[in-house]
Amino acid sequence: MVRYKAIIAYDGTNFHGFQRQQNARTVQEEIEKTLTKMASKRIEIHGSGRTDAGVHALGQVIHFDFPYPRPLEKMRFGLDTQTPEDIAVIEVEEVDEAFHARYLVKEKTYQFRVQLGKPRSPFTRFYASYFPYDIELAKIERALPDFLGTHDFTSFCASGSSIEDKVRTIYEASVTWKEETQELVFTFRGDGFLYKMIRIMVGTLLKIGNHRMDETSIPAIIAAKDRNLAGPTAHPEGLYLKEVKYD
Amino acid sequence: MVRYKAIIAYDGTNFHGFQRQQNARTVQEEIEKTLTKMASKRIEIHGSGRTDAGVHALGQVIHFDFPYPRPLEKMRFGLDTQTPEDIAVIEVEEVDEAFHARYLVKEKTYQFRVQLGKPRSPFTRFYASYFPYDIELAKIERALPDFLGTHDFTSFCASGSSIEDKVRTIYEASVTWKEETQELVFTFRGDGFLYKMIRIMVGTLLKIGNHRMDETSIPAIIAAKDRNLAGPTAHPEGLYLKEVKYD
The missing domain is CATH 3.30.70.660 (Pseudouridine synthase I, catalytic domain, C-terminal subdomain)
Structure with missing residues (x-):
């Protein structure tokens, strides 16, 4: 497993916030769906914190573990273009497995x-x-x-x-x-x-x-x-x- | 009849352009619906020209004839708040009946x-x-x-x-x-x-x-x-x- 940190932006208008929940479109769910497809394996992400419905992000940070290493620009481009248009992936970097997007803010x-x-x-x-x-x-x-x-x-x-x-x-x-x-x-x-x-x-x-x-x-x-x-x-x-x- | 000129802005994203057409949401139709309700009488508007679907306006100009005079800020406020949120009415002024929003550009x-x-x-x-x-x-x-x-x-x-x-x-x-x-x-x-x-x-x-x-x-x-x-x-x-x- 390789841990990646990503900086993302999103237009919060059509999301019920960042955090995954039943029966509502969320940022976390859309990114996890895309990563799960890319890895052919269930992937979970962790954000720096929640944002409420309608709230936007210019530089939200997430981390996730991917089953194998990928070139950073390939990972960024794949995530950016396969997620819906109201999510943009600005930057991806490989981080130590001790990194945590929420706990270490x-x-x-x-x-x-x-x-x-x-x-x-x-x-x-x-x-x-x-x-x-x-x-x-x-x-x-x-x-x-x-x-x-x-x-x-x-x-x-x-x-x-x-x-x-x-x-x-x-x-x-x-x-x-x-x-x-x-x-x-x-x-x-x-x-x-x-x-x-x-x-x-x-x-x-x-x-x-x-x-x-x-x-x-x-x-x-x-x-x-x-x-x-x-x-x-x-x-x-x-x-x-x-x-x-x-x- | 009193002729009014208005400066309007609109977010073109959810309009099939400015000009009225069958079975499609247009800027002209929304403003005419509002004016017709305000006047209790069918009112038509004339724009400075069409804009295509998806095209925006910061300062489109229209004119229309209203059956009786109204205070300008009342007319502006009424039109602005009764039209949908993707249309804003910036300014309204009374003009001579010779004024025409398209022909005199x-x-x-x-x-x-x-x-x-x-x-x-x-x-x-x-x-x-x-x-x-x-x-x-x-x-x-x-x-x-x-x-x-x-x-x-x-x-x-x-x-x-x-x-x-x-x-x-x-x-x-x-x-x-x-x-x-x-x-x-x-x-x-x-x-x-x-x-x-x-x-x-x-x-x-x-x-x-x-x-x-x-x-x-x-x-x-x-x-x-x-x-x-x-x-x-x-x-x-x-x-x-x-x-x-x-x-």
Whole structure:
């Protein structure tokens, strides 16, 4: 057996998320079907983590064990062209059998796109969230650094999550304005993120930018460990898993 | 009756083009259905010209006569929100009854996006053409100015077109390289374009950039008035009607 690591991108619009499940089209299932055909033997893949229905990936990382070695570009091209068009295989490399796409994650980067203004672009209706209300960018910029550092992010985790340890470290929390497409593009980089955490952070930041919450309220919300104090969960179509880093 | 001019955008992916036809979903039909409901009376629209199946618009122009005057933002908002999500209504203005969206066109601008490199992005599979072969941009840049000016473009018109006068004037023919998305973005501006003309021009330019046709061959192809001498027709998903200008 040879272990391969692959960097993949996918348009999440027509997937019920990354993780395999009964009676629903998922990214994991499509890639496993293709690899199983290529190897003539059941192959399972492991991703760096799940993504929800409608969430996209520019640089999701997976690993899998293949029964025999194959030239890397042949493996990449075979996987890329035999999976459906909404999955792209960007890079394949051979890794040590100790490598694990989920357990060894060091850092993840997500982006979140929000289109402002009217009308909603027909070209980004599946690729950016939409917020047609007043936004004061300076307020969002004032609030963003309060997410940095190591905190218990219980207030920014969807209720129902079974994960016990809700302490995460955020290294980057920033926003840029793209005039051409009238979009806010948020970037969040950290050692890991809780269930729906980025979508709740963005929902809260939009509430702040829209004057419905004070721009200094993030530290108190974090301290309270109460999901009810944070803002709403932003829609999945704006979210992109951009990069996963390992040691 | 009050005449309105509207600027609209649409994602052409799920339309069989702009123009109304039997048993196929078209942009014209969707907008007419909405206007007819708004006016409780059959309303017809006129576009600046057709676009083919899969072709997009950032700034298509239409006009229509409405039985009574309505505040412009109300009209825009009503049309925008009551048409399906793949149509956006950007602007509505009241115009003189002499205005006609097709007959009075002075200038049209089209863009054409081509993604180069591997793999094909899952996010642009409906929004850019794909050319994964070698391209020498300098050759395309050398050939582009040969389209400028007034010429009989018979060689760049799909056979079967019923239009007799194939003389058109091109004011701008340019290309830029977008590093971030690995895309060539062509811009063509002229007093009008023949059936599939831009897609044939792009197909020919890609053949030149790929070393399969000399970069000085455009003038001879134009002079020959023979469609067989030009390159193939590029795919519709890369084409955008960007702007229509009137006197």
